[in-house]
Amino acid sequence: MARYFTDEHEWIDVDGDNATVGITDYAQEQLGDIVFVELPATGTMLDKGGDAAVVESVKAASDVYAPISGEVMETNAALEEDPALVNTSPEEDGWFFKMTLGDKSELEGLMDAKAYKAFCESL
Amino acid sequence: MSNPNASGWKPEMTPSEDGLHNGPATVTGNRALMLEEPLLFEIGQLDETGVDLPEPRSDAPNRLGGFDRTDAIGLPALKEGEAVRHYTRLSRQNYAIDLGLFPLGSCTMKHNPRLNEKVARMPGFADVHPLQPTSTVGGALEVINELAHWLIELTGMHGVAMSPKAGAHGELCGILCIRAAHEARGDAREVILVPESAHGTNPATAAFAGYKVENIPATAEGRVDLEALKARLGPDVAGVMITNPNTCGLFERDMKAISDAVHAAGGYVYCDGANFNAIVGKVRPGDLGVDAMHINLHKTFSTPHGGGGPGSGPVVLSEALSPFGPLPFTAKTADGVVHLVEEENAAEFAHTQAFGRMTAFHGQMGMFTRALTYILSHGADGLKQVAEDAVLNANYILRSLEDLLDAPFGASGPCMHEALFSDAGFEGGLSTLDLAKGLIDEGYHPMTVYFPLVVHGAMLVEPTETESRHSLDQFIAAFRNVAERAKAGDEALKQAPYYAPRRRLDETQAARKPVLAWSDAE
Numbered sequence: 001m002a003r004y005f006t007d008e009h010e011w012i013d014v015d016g017d018n019a020t021v022g023i024t025d026y027a028q029e030q031l032g033d034i035v036f037v038e039l040p041a042t043g044t045m046l047d048k049g050g051d052a053a054v055v056e057s058v059k060a061a062s063d064v065y066a067p068i069s070g071e072v073m074e075t076n077a078a079l080e081e082d083p084a085l086v087n088t089s090p091e092e093d094g095w096f097f098k099m100t101l102g103d104k105s106e107l108e109g110l111m112d113a114k115a116y117k118a119f120c121e122s123l
Numbered sequence: 124m125s126n127p128n129a130s131g132w133k134p135e136m137t138p139s140e141d142g143l144h145n146g147p148a149t150v151t152g153n154r155a156l157m158l159e160e161p162l163l164f165e166i167g168q169l170d171e172t173g174v175d176l177p178e179p180r181s182d183a184p185n186r187l188g189g190f191d192r193t194d195a196i197g198l199p200a201l202k203e204g205e206a207v208r209h210y211t212r213l214s215r216q217n218y219a220i221d222l223g224l225f226p227l228g229s230c231t232m233k234h235n236p237r238l239n240e241k242v243a244r245m246p247g248f249a250d251v252h253p254l255q256p257t258s259t260v261g262g263a264l265e266v267i268n269e270l271a272h273w274l275i276e277l278t279g280m281h282g283v284a285m286s287p288k289a290g291a292h293g294e295l296c297g298i299l300c301i302r303a304a305h306e307a308r309g310d311a312r313e314v315i316l317v318p319e320s321a322h323g324t325n326p327a328t329a330a331f332a333g334y335k336v337e338n339i340p341a342t343a344e345g346r347v348d349l350e351a352l353k354a355r356l357g358p359d360v361a362g363v364m365i366t367n368p369n370t371c372g373l374f375e376r377d378m379k380a381i382s383d384a385v386h387a388a389g390g391y392v393y394c395d396g397a398n399f400n401a402i403v404g405k406v407r408p409g410d411l412g413v414d415a416m417h418i419n420l421h422k423t424f425s426t427p428h429g430g431g432g433p434g435s436g437p438v439v440l441s442e443a444l445s446p447f448g449p450l451p452f453t454a455k456t457a458d459g460v461v462h463l464v465e466e467e468n469a470a471e472f473a474h475t476q477a478f479g480r481m482t483a484f485h486g487q488m489g490m491f492t493r494a495l496t497y498i499l500s501h502g503a504d505g506l507k508q509v510a511e512d513a514v515l516n517a518n519y520i521l522r523s524l525e526d527l528l529d530a531p532f533g534a535s536g537p538c539m540h541e542a543l544f545s546d547a548g549f550e551g552g553l554s555t556l557d558l559a560k561g562l563i564d565e566g567y568h569p570m571t572v573y574f575p576l577v578v579h580g581a582m583l584v585e586p587t588e589t590e591s592r593h594s595l596d597q598f599i600a601a602f603r604n605v606a607e608r609a610k611a612g613d614e615a616l617k618q619a620p621y622y623a624p625r626r627r628l629d630e631t632q633a634a635r636k637p638v639l640a641w642s643d644a645e
Contacts, residue, residue, distance in 0.1 A: 058631055
């Protein structure tokens with residue numbers, strides 16, 4: 001399983017033809033306390049870079065973008081009851097949705113953990 | 124009575140942690156004139172009534188058709204005096220422009236002149252009803268028409284839609300005009316461009332009107348990136364929405380070049396005029412190529428807002444968009460009579476392409492009288508001074524604090540009506556929120572925080588033109604004191620406010636688990 005990062009601070013775990021998406025620890029740190037997460041409906045077709053979810057904190061509401069194109073297969077129901085999971089465990093329990101991996105070539109250009117760390121430090 | 128507020132967590136007046144202000148506990152929970160106030164439902168007696176009504180005649184026929192009430196209503200009954208006290212006590216815990224400087228950036232909390240109130244209360248304006256025959260409300264129609272005239276004059280535009288009820292409603296009106304104009308020429312366009320420096324309502328409006336929203340980045344100096352905008356223009360772009368002056372408190376210098384480029388690509392320019400108070404009497408948006416712009420009468424033209432009164436957001440329109448403006452509106456004929464133009468008589472006034480209505484009636488009449496009073500009492504020279512003083516006051520704040528606080532666009536030249544700072548340099552994990560809470564202890568409503576999003580820990584301060592130098596100096600002294608504590612990592616600031624009727628509220632919990640309705644535990 002490989003993990004990639006976007007410059008919009010989403011992470012994506014790729015496992016064969018499926019992927020799991022969430023927002024990074026850096027992102028939740030910047031947003032502050034998360035109070036609401038709006039997830040896409042299962043079956044939604046996402047375009048790479050298009051709106052996929054909305055995350056609302058005490059400071060701001062922000063769009064979460066699809067790191068790649070594909071179909072939403074499952075969403076994290078736990079976030080509806082407990083959006084704070086995004087703060088406490090952004091890169092594990094606080095995942096947003098699982099999706100199909102339509103086109104593997106779309107992963108090119110995403111960052112690996114080392115590159116993303118350097119990217120955050122440059123901000 | 125038992126506690127009917129079981130559903131709702133309510134914080135208590137807690138003793139101050141420094142121990143300096145802890146006198147003996149009081150039975151009532153009051154602290155002299157600082158009064159605890161229960162909810163209305165906790166004061167009222169459910170089985171009493173505040174009004175004496177005669178007993179119904181025993182032989183009165185029942186005409187309720189089986190809809191007789193069978194259970195208690197469950198509404199609290201209060202005597203008039205109790206109701207008055209309840210709201211007066213609550214008002215004492217509130218902060219208002221009539222109590223002190225209200226530096227809420229982007230909101231323009233300026234003084235509401237009492238002359239406006241006097242005029243709005245004149246019976247001929249205050250006691251009219253929108254369904255009265257128009258022949259009986261000639262004066263009110265004349266006011267709407269006169270205000271419309273001055274808004275057009277001040278903005279250098281061609282027409283105006285007076286009916287929108289607030290800024291975002293005006294944005295929607297303007298965007299619907301743009302849509303109607305494209306549809307009239309059979310041109311289907313689906314994208315609205317919104318720069319990062321625009322108001323947050325702009326992308327929401329465009330999305331609500333069915334457009335796809337695309338961001339345009341800001342330059343390092345906090346303005347629209349003209350080249351990025353030009354590069355994105357094309358046959359699918361219906362228009363752009365630009366806030367000018369923008370939310371970084373800067374004037375968009377390239378506005379004319381932006382408009383020219385958008386027009387050349389077949390699009391229209393919407394300008395968010397929420398910050399018109401910084402340029403009224405100095406700049407006419409029509410000269411900059413703007414096609415539609417809302418004006419917040421409750422900001423620039425001093426009508427009350429922020430809980431004190433309804434908003435009002437007339438939209439001025441260019442010659443290209445005016446034919447599509449909504450009904451109703453007023454028009455003056457050569458005989459000096461002001462008419463109300465509605466669906467029935469729109470053809471007589473050659474206005475057959477209106478996209479529809481924004482509201483049932485004419486708009487916020489009470490705000491129209493106040494805004495016109497403000498315009499006429501200031502005159503052209505006075506309005507110009509409004510803009511000059513608003514900008515002067517904001518720059519005074521900017522330059523009085525920038526040695527202490529990071530001003531990310533301080534080098535971009537003078538700011539307009541508001542000064543923007545970031546949280547750079549705060550120590551000990553202290554944040555913008557802590558500084559804001561510290562200002563409450565100093566007796567001020569905090570500035571706007573965490574907006575605009577392009578600045579980390581943003582603090583947006585808008586003093587408005589109605590504050591004196593003395594008032595600004597006092598505010599700056601208070602602000603500096605709290606900012607110095609934030610930069611020194613003063614742990615105590617994390618617990619602020621200490622002296623407010625309520626200590627720091629759990630805003631996160633309130634947003635995650637909101638209690639929106641009172642419910643009886645029994």
